[in-house]
Amino acid sequence: xxxxxxxxxxxxxxxxxxxxxxxxxxxxxxxxxxxxxxxxxxxxxxxxxxxxxxxxxxxxxxxxxxxxxxxxxxxxxxxxxxxxxxxxxxxxxxxxxxxxxxxxxxxxxxxxxxxxxxxxxxxxxxxxxxxxxxxxxxxxxxxxxxxxxxxxxxxxxxxxxxxxxxxxxxxxxxxxxxxxxxxxx
Amino acid sequence: xxxxxxxxxxxxxxxxxxxxxxxxxxxxxxxxxxxxxxxxxxxxxxxxxxxxxxxxxxxxxxxxxxxxxxxxxxxxxxxxxxxxxxxxxxxxxxxxxxxxxxxxxxxxxxxxxxxxxxxxxxxxxxxxxxxxxxxxxxxxxxxxxxxxxxxxxxxxxxxxxxxxxxxxxxxxxxxxxxxxxxxxxxxxxxxxxxxxxxxxxxxxx
Numbered sequence: 001x002x003x004x005x006x007x008x009x010x011x012x013x014x015x016x017x018x019x020x021x022x023x024x025x026x027x028x029x030x031x032x033x034x035x036x037x038x039x040x041x042x043x044x045x046x047x048x049x050x051x052x053x054x055x056x057x058x059x060x061x062x063x064x065x066x067x068x069x070x071x072x073x074x075x076x077x078x079x080x081x082x083x084x085x086x087x088x089x090x091x092x093x094x095x096x097x098x099x100x101x102x103x104x105x106x107x108x109x110x111x112x113x114x115x116x117x118x119x120x121x122x123x124x125x126x127x128x129x130x131x132x133x134x135x136x137x138x139x140x141x142x143x144x145x146x147x148x149x150x151x152x153x154x155x156x157x158x159x160x161x162x163x164x165x166x167x168x169x170x171x172x173x174x175x176x177x178x179x180x181x182x183x184x185x
Numbered sequence: 186x187x188x189x190x191x192x193x194x195x196x197x198x199x200x201x202x203x204x205x206x207x208x209x210x211x212x213x214x215x216x217x218x219x220x221x222x223x224x225x226x227x228x229x230x231x232x233x234x235x236x237x238x239x240x241x242x243x244x245x246x247x248x249x250x251x252x253x254x255x256x257x258x259x260x261x262x263x264x265x266x267x268x269x270x271x272x273x274x275x276x277x278x279x280x281x282x283x284x285x286x287x288x289x290x291x292x293x294x295x296x297x298x299x300x301x302x303x304x305x306x307x308x309x310x311x312x313x314x315x316x317x318x319x320x321x322x323x324x325x326x327x328x329x330x331x332x333x334x335x336x337x338x339x340x341x342x343x344x345x346x347x348x349x350x351x352x353x354x355x356x357x358x359x360x361x362x363x364x365x366x367x368x369x370x371x372x373x374x375x376x377x378x379x380x381x382x383x384x385x386x387x388x389x390x
Contacts (some may be wrong), residue, residue: 070346103388110384114322114377121323122330129276129331133338134346140273143348144234159377172319175380179315182387183308 001135002113017184023102024181028174029093035170036086039120042163043079046072053063064146064153066136071130072157078123079164082116089113096181110178117171124164222390226305229386234298236379241291243372244325250283250365251277251332256358269351269358276335277362283328284369287321287376294318301386307385315383322376329369336363 046066053062066072089112092105134154137145145152251271258267271277294317297310304310339359342350350358 059329069343070337102297107384107388111381114319114380114384117319118322118326118373120378121326122333124330125327126334127331129334130338132275133335133348138274141348143338143346145230146346168323172316172323175319175384176316179205179312179384182384182388183312 018100021181021184022097024177025093025097025100028177028181029090029097031170031174031177032086032090035167035174036083036090038163038167038170039079039083039086042160043076043083044168045156045160045163046079047076049125049153049156050120051150053149062149064150068158069130071126075123075127075160075164078119082120082167085112085116100181106178106182110175110182113171113175117168119170120164120171124161124168127157127164128161131161131164194298214381220306226386226390227302229382230298230302230305230335231378231384233386234295234302236375236382237291237295237298240375240379241288241295243368243375244284244288244291246287247329247365247368247372248281249285250361250368251281254358254361254365256355256361267354269355271362274335276331280328280332280365280369283324284365284372287325287328290317290321291376303347305386311383311387315380318376318380318383322349322373322380325369325373325376328371329366332362332366334371336366 028108049064049066049072051064066076090108092109096102096109131142131154133145134157135145135147137143197288249390255270256268271281294314297314300310301314336359338348338350339362340350340352342348
């Protein structure tokens, strides 16, 4: 009788923390889906940019695509890789909901999340630098701003940055949540 | 138990360890015997400390290299003087500020890192460091990547946008700036290692 009472007490003290762990894992899954939508949206928005001005001369091309700037190609590739990773990590996240006590897989997920955060931030900030140049140009380097001619191209590339930076914030929250779930008893 | 007929009248009391411990006479058990996890957690914390110092040095070097990257060309016309400095490009200004912030943060986080070495099972300093290190990683990568985009443009220019490469004129400036970007990427990689180590050490074992 004493033994069963002791077991019940132990289970009662474990239950709330297991409940919080499960809540953390569910929040993790939701944030992962949000980040997936954000990065996928950014990649598609940048990848489908194509603006042709209605006039042309014999030698100069008046067309803007994301291909023309290697930085944007890197941006599309980085966002695509990160959204693919998020898709593949959804099953592991679901596994964490079912088994809240799994530690090694959580550590693996943290390390991969951090690498993907670095990749995503690199793509997003490199593109931000080029978008800034496209909007403002640079007098000293004699780089003219191209936004005045290619209006809708400029709007598209600026808007696609939003999804990417939003996904960066979500990744930071994901890493924090995984750390919390790891350290709880 | 006293038994009649024994020639000794001692009462046998089983030795209780708690008495000796309470009186402070029991020898302290070495940490590795009682909690073997303390050993490897301490090792991980020491690596964390070493990588943190290396990342701080790299971040400081990046900020300094970019900040001192002025170059003035030896010829000039009546109206223009041909000089290049990190000031001219807002991206590079952001780079210097961000790397300086990260270097300062890494310096201030050293006491917390030492705290995790001294107390391997403390969770609060580790969680705080995990979160702040992630933010520092984001800042470093942002500075490095945007700097790399501009440096790439400076080296190669862009045909479609009619942007000419400026590296052919300002060779020294270009070299210093490229070196600064490389140093910031090294710092980012080291901070990535630090975050991974914090995550591994957070295991409850």
